[in-house]
Amino acid sequence: MCGIVGVVGNQEAAAILVQGLEKLEYRGYDSAGIFLVTDKQETIMRKAKGRIADLKKKLSASDAGEVGIGHTRWATHGEPSEANAHPHVSKSGRFTLVHNGVIENFEELRKEYLSDAVFHGETDTEIVVELIDVFAARTGDGLAAFEAALAVIKGSYAFALIDMEQPDRLLLAKNKSPLLIGLGDGFHVTCSDAMAVLSQTRRFVEIADGERVVLTKDAVTITDADGNQVDREPFEAQIDATDIEKGVYDHYMLKEIDEQPAVIRKLINAYTTISGDTRIDEQLLERILASDRLYIVACGTSWHAGLVGKEIIETLAEIPVEVHLSSEFGYHMPILSEKPYFIFLSQSGETADSRQVLVTVNKKGYDSLTITNVNGSTLSREATDTLLLHAGPEIAVASTKAYTSQIAVMTFLARALGVKKGIQAACRFDVAYEMGLVANGMDQLISEKHEYDRYSREYFLNHAHAFYIGRGLDYAVALEGALKLKEISYIHAEGFAAGELKHGTIALIEEGTPVLGLITNQATAAHTRGNLMEVASRGARTIVVAAEELASEGDDIVLPSVHPLLRSLVSVVPLQLLAYYASLQRGLDVDKPRNLAKSVTVE
Structure with a gap:
């Protein structure tokens, strides 16, 4: 989603802003801009539709200053254009603003305070900067005007x-959107993601919702909404700067696919002891076991991981689990059990x-767990407990290693819960050993990656539609495989429960339509093979992905x-690689597909 970088007190402000925005490219954006204040208090504005590379073409060696703000925009209000790109300057020229998030009451604010104003663009941000200007005309004080505007604004920002x-x-x-303060040597920075400024500092201060900050090169002054000063200790970002570089890889996505075996091994070390016991906080386990039902809440790829996690938790821990889409659950919450526990992925x-x-869950007084890749993130801070994915930064928009690590962490959790309950399936499940086999299996599949280049070219290159089918956990993986393909290759792909094809979807099968079938479950293997025969008889080109124990001659x-x-955990790897090569063969931007954002910070 949108990215912010700001700097105060450093003569290299222009370079810091541009380099920071480049580090935020992975979040997804469609325009970018920077605003600089020179030593002579002159201003420089540079904006461009498109990539940071387009913005850099508009910069010159003389563009310098020690104070500035920069932004990458992902369009929410108004089309991608230079007029709608941030930063936005008030008509008086006094205020310049960058903004992540969505202002919910921007139309009301325009009607009440800015009915006579003429706007150059279509963004809610332009309304906010003009609103601050209106209040400044009344008070004369910039900070007071900013606070007055915050008092009437509703939404995320x-x-x-x-x-x-x-x-x-x-x-x-x-409010609801991430923002950090970075502490430099004789200067300070701000950013929406620590990765943007790791070259400048590793020491950061969090900003909580509702707080205001005055940031100078020498001081950080934080106050809450009531004007009370807040003192907060800095933390050190635990990110290896080399992790966010592509190294020998052409694309982050391929690098992150390849990293999955190492991530699984890292999780084995993080969540198991030398003796093979699961290493998870006892109080967390007790809080979960005090509940009568788990509610996994997630979006997109994380929701797909939740569908897999449900099966694993119910099998190893014998606790009922429901999996819900965050965007639906928040506004259409079902009747909850008497003692619910929430897991956010x-x-x-x-x-x-x-x-x-999570805000609603906290208001109701329920306990919760966030499983995330980012320690200190909003969901981590605001949940009762956190389990980390230990996957390292994931830069490509299409998630790969975060998906598999989410499933792995839920497996360690499920095993620990089951052992604590005395469930025999869990007690017999040597999670470290079995996860080691998974890592080895991933290694084997990744070593054969060029085979998937061939499969992708043969099955997907000249097709606009594809279907992925499976039953049970294979259906969950089919959903994820189809999402990967559509995300980065723009092929219309759908995942279906294999048994549902004959209830309508089979009407979409045409001569040559690619249909990928997943077969990893003994109980349903024959049924899925039957479904593949049904689509093949109607002209589909089938691709079979089967577990070794269930494979037949001719399986792909x-x-x-x-x-x-x-x-x-292993069946998804070929699907990730197929999607990668399908995008590559079409000459598309693998890591930054159109219209998508990595971190979705607006509802």
Whole structure:
């Protein structure tokens, strides 16, 4: 989603802003811009539709200053254009603003305070910067005007504001959207993601919802909505800067697919002891076991991981589990059980749809767990407990290693719960050993990646539609495989429960339609093969992905042998690679597909 970088007190501000925005490209965007204040208090604005590379073409060597703000925009209000790109300047020229999030009452604000104003673009942000200007005309004080605007604004936001009457400072505020302060040596920065400024600092200060910040090169002043000063200790970002580089890879997505075996091994070390016991906090386990039902809440790929996690938890821990889409659950919450416990899955820990559910959960007084890749993220801070994915930064928009690590972490959790309950299936399940086999199986599949280049070219290159089918856990993986293909290759792909084809979907099968079938479950293997024969008889070109134990002669992809409960962790790897090569063969931007964002911070 949108990205913010700001700096105060550093002569290299222009370079810091541009480099920071480049580090945020993975989040998804359609335009970018920077605003600089020079030593002579002159201003420089550069904006461009498209990529950071297009913005850099508009910069010159003389574009310098020690205070500035930059932004990558993912369109929510108004089309992608230079006029709608941030930063936005008030008509008086006094205030310049960048904004992540969505202002829900922007139309009401325009009618009440700005009915006579003429706007250059179509963004809610332009309304906010003009609103601040209106309040400044009344009070004369920039900070007071900023606070007055915050008092009437409704919605999600991270703001970074420059007031040209005091251009040696940045004014910051946030609600629901991430924003951090970075502490430099003789200067300070702000960013929506720590990765943007790791080259400048590793020491950060969190900003909580509702707080306001005055940031100068020498000081950080934080106050809450009531004007009380807040003192908060900095933390050190535990991110290896080399993790966010592509190294020898052409694309982050391929790098992250290849990293999955190492992530699984890292999780074995993080969540098991030398003796093979599961290493998870006892109080967390007790809180979960005090519940009568688990509610997994997630979006997109994380929701697909939740569908797999449900089966694993119910098998090993014998606790009933429901899996819900965050965007639906938040506004259509079902009747809950008497003692619910909530598990939130989010790669970034900033997913807005999930956070609005967590806010409700906290108001109701229920315990919750966030499983995330980002320690200190909003969902991590606001949930009762956190389990980390230990996957390292995931840069490609299409999630791969975060998906498999979410399933793996839920497996460690399920095993620990089951052992604590004395469930025999869990007690007999040597999770470290079985996960080791998974890592080895992933290694084997990844070593054969060029085979998937051939399969993708043969089955997908000249087709606009594809179907993925399976039953049980295979259906959950089919959903994820289809999502990967449509996300980055723009092929219309759908995942279906194999048994449902004959209830309508089979009407879509045409001569040559690719249909990928997953067969990893003994109980349903024959049924799925029957469904593949049904579509083949109607002209489909079938691709069979089968577990080694269930494979038949002629199957296209045979998976290495792993525990039946963990086959989803290996069956998804070929689907990730097929999607990768399908995108590559079409000449598309694998890591940054159109219209998509990595961290979805608006509902």
